[in-house]
Structure formats: structure tokens, C-alpha cells
Amino acid sequence: MSLNYKYKMMIYDNMPDYSKCVIYTIKTPTGLYVGSTCNFVNRKYHHKIAIHNENAKTYNRLLYKNIRENNDEWDMKPHCEFPCENKTQMTIEEERVRRELNADLNMCSCYNTEQDIVENKKQYYQDNKDYILEHQKQYHKDNREKILERQKQYEKKNKEQISERKKQYYQDNKEKYSENYKQYYQDNKEQISERKKQYYQDNKEKYSEYRKKKKEEKQQNINMEIAD
Numbered sequence: 001m002s003l004n005y006k007y008k009m010m011i012y013d014n015m016p017d018y019s020k021c022v023i024y025t026i027k028t029p030t031g032l033y034v035g036s037t038c039n040f041v042n043r044k045y046h047h048k049i050a051i052h053n054e055n056a057k058t059y060n061r062l063l064y065k066n067i068r069e070n071n072d073e074w075d076m077k078p079h080c081e082f083p084c085e086n087k088t089q090m091t092i093e094e095e096r097v098r099r100e101l102n103a104d105l106n107m108c109s110c111y112n113t114e115q116d117i118v119e120n121k122k123q124y125y126q127d128n129k130d131y132i133l134e135h136q137k138q139y140h141k142d143n144r145e146k147i148l149e150r151q152k153q154y155e156k157k158n159k160e161q162i163s164e165r166k167k168q169y170y171q172d173n174k175e176k177y178s179e180n181y182k183q184y185y186q187d188n189k190e191q192i193s194e195r196k197k198q199y200y201q202d203n204k205e206k207y208s209e210y211r212k213k214k215k216e217e218k219q220q221n222i223n224m225e226i227a228d
Contacts, residue, residue: 016038018084020038021090022036022082023093024036024040024079025103026074028070030069031063032102033106034079034094034097036093051067051068051072063107066105088111092111
């Protein structure tokens with residue numbers, strides 16, 4: 001028997017048997033939790049050892065914090081059997097029961113559609129906008145050189161695609177650009193005029209050299225035409 005076959009069989013043996021799916025509840029004096037499992041006894045054992053395991057990532061979950069606050073008083077019972085074919089079907093039913101019983105110790109929905117995920121992300125951003133912006137600001141400050149280098153490499157590798165995208169974006173938003181510029185010019189007429197004057201003063205010699213050069217070129221062209 002090959003090792004590859006043994007490995008596949010080991011994975012198969014550890015796959016959940018969804019025909020044995022159970023939706024369960026955990027009640028404490030002050031809250032309710034809804035979960036799902038294909039092995040009720042095993043799931044109950046893992047809940048039990050997670051309650052006081054400070055090294056576990058789940059230690060600060062609302063369920064376990066609530067149990068500890070209630071002096072370890074909790075009761076886990078099957079709510080209903082729900083034979084199904086896969087995890088998606090199981091979590092959809094789990095979420096239906098969670099909503100039906102108004103369970104308040106689940107930290108998030110048991111099942112999310114793509115639309116739910118989008119909405120949750122939007123809501124999370126709105127609820128944590130200041131923190132997210134501050135975190136991004138700090139990250140950019142701490143990693144400025146790394147970010148610039150990464151951006152430089154990306155632009156170098158994708159020069160043509162970026163150029164095409166910019167052209168396409170400009171074509172698609174030509175009228176908008178025009179309107180925005182007109183509005184900007186109207187709102188900042190004096191500042192724009194002052195900047196132009198200042199730029200001219202700062203580059204007066206360059207302008208003079210440029211005009212002189214153009215004048216000489218024009219005269220050369222006239223002399224060549226006369227000579228012909």
C-alpha cells in the first residue's frame with residue numbers, strides 16, 4: 001500500500017460525517033450560544049478544555065468569558081439533529097437556529113452570503129474608521145521606504161498596463177475631468193494667477209533663453225529660404 005494512498009485514507013477517515021450533524025445550544029445563567037457539530041461528545045470536550053486555556057486563541061471568545069463570569073455554570077444540549085451533505089448546509093441551518101433563538105453569545109454569524117461579507121466589511125470600516133486610518137497612517141510612516149520600493153517595482157513590471165489603464169480612465173472620464181478643472185479654475189482663479197506669475201519670476205532667465213533660441217532658429221530658417 002503506497003504512502004500516498006494511506007495519506008488519502010487518513011484524510012478521508014477524518015472527514016466529518018455530515019449525516020450525523022447536530023445543532024446544539026450552550027446555556028449559561030446570562031446567555032445563549034448556538035453551534036453545530038458532527039461529533040457532539042468530542043465538541044463538548046473541546047468546549048470544556050477551551051474555557052480556562054489561556055494559551056488558546058479562543059480564550060477571549062464571548063462564550064468562554066461568559067462561562068467564566070458565571071462560575072463555570074453552563075449546559076450544552078442537542079437542539080436538533082440535522083443530517084446534511086456538507087458544511088455549507090450545516091452552517092446555514094446553524095445560522096437559522098441562531099437567529100430564531102436570538103443567541104447572544106455567538107460573536108458573529110454562523111453563515112455569510114457574499115453580500116453579507118461585503119456588508120459586514122462596510123460596517124466594520126464605518127465602526128472602526130478612525131482606528132483603521134490611524135493604523136494605515138502609522139504603517140505607511142514606519143514602512144515608507146519599503147512601500148515606495150514595492151510601488152516602484154510594481155510600476156516597472158506593469159508599465160504598459162498602467163499606462164493603458166490611465167488612458168482608458170481618462171477617456172471614460174474626459175468630461176468629468178474637464179468640468180472639475182473648470183470648477184477648480186473658477187474657485188482658485190487668483191491663486192492660479194499668482195502661481196503663474198511666481199513661476200515666471202522664478203524662471204525668467206529660462207524663458208528669456210528659450211525665446212532667444214526660438215528667435216535664432218526662426219532667423220536661420222529665413223536665411224536658408226533666401227539662400228535657396
